[in-house]
Amino acid sequence: MDxxxxxxxxxxxxxxxxxYRRDTAGWKIxxxxxGVSVSWRPSVxxxxxxxxxxxxxxxxxxxxxDCVKPAVGGLRVKxxxxxxxxxxxxxxxxxxxxxxxxxxxxxxxxxxPRDFVDLVLIKRYEDGTISSNASHVEHPLCxxxxxxxxxxxxxxxxxxxxxxxxxxxxxxxxxxxxxLSGYLPQNVVESxxxxxxxxxxxxxxxxVKQFHD
Numbered sequence: 537m538d539x540x541x542x543x544x545x546x547x548x549x550x551x552x553x554x555x556y557r558r559d560t561a562g563w564k565i566x567x568x569x570x571g572v573s574v575s576w577r578p579s580v581x582x583x584x585x586x587x588x589x590x591x592x593x594x595x596x597x598x599x600x601x602d603c604v605k606p607a608v609g610g611l612r613v614k615x616x617x618x619x620x621x622x623x624x625x626x627x628x629x630x631x632x633x634x635x636x637x638x639x640x641x642x643x644x645x646x647x648x649p650r651d652f653v654d655l656v657l658i659k660r661y662e663d664g665t666i667s668s669n670a671s672h673v674e675h676p677l678c679x680x681x682x683x684x685x686x687x688x689x690x691x692x693x694x695x696x697x698x699x700x701x702x703x704x705x706x707x708x709x710x711x712x713x714x715x716l717s718g719y720l721p722q723n724v725v726e727s728x729x730x731x732x733x734x735x736x737x738x739x740x741x742x743x744v745k746q747f748h749d
């Protein structure tokens with residue numbers, strides 16, 4: 537992939553992520569509990585929803601990032617029940633790559649295994665926030681594979697934000713913005729994401745404790 541084009545595309549995604557992070561209008565809460573809030577609003581990218589998760593994780597931003605970061609052989613595949621494979625298709629810089637993520641069947645197998653090919657940019661901000669910023673791309677080295685429905689991530693990712701005065705806690709804001717493709721009833725999709733995002737936070741908290749205590 538052309539490095540200059542990849543850099544331009546990924547920075548545009550990162551800007552969009554910051555817009556999502558700052559924009560408080562139009563969000564409707566669909567699930568709350570155990571310190572985690574999940575809300576949604578209609579996507580302007582595709583005929584579906586943009587989901588936002590927010591919660592406090594006990595662990596420093598670096599520890600939390602270590603568990604969520606997109607990395608080959610990383611911790612994410614060990615604890616995230618919705619990720620069972622991750623590979624780098626092309627490494628463009630040390631903070632920018634094209635990746636393939638595979639997911640298992642879900643929702644009592646109503647959702648069959650998916651895979652996603654994304655351009656992923658990692659950014660670090662002056663206040664100590666670490667973010668991942670991803671969106672789907674096509675790549676000649678990663679055509680559709682048998683046994684997987686190719687899904688499409690629209691601008692998505694997370695912000696691991698430090699909490700002032702609380703160095704051992706992280707404010708984690710996540711954005712899930714996924715077109716699962718295939719012929720899925722909308723109610724299946726709309727019930728899947730809030731539930732799975734709530735579990736994401738619970739499983740992440742266990743992982744941070746397991747791998748960094």
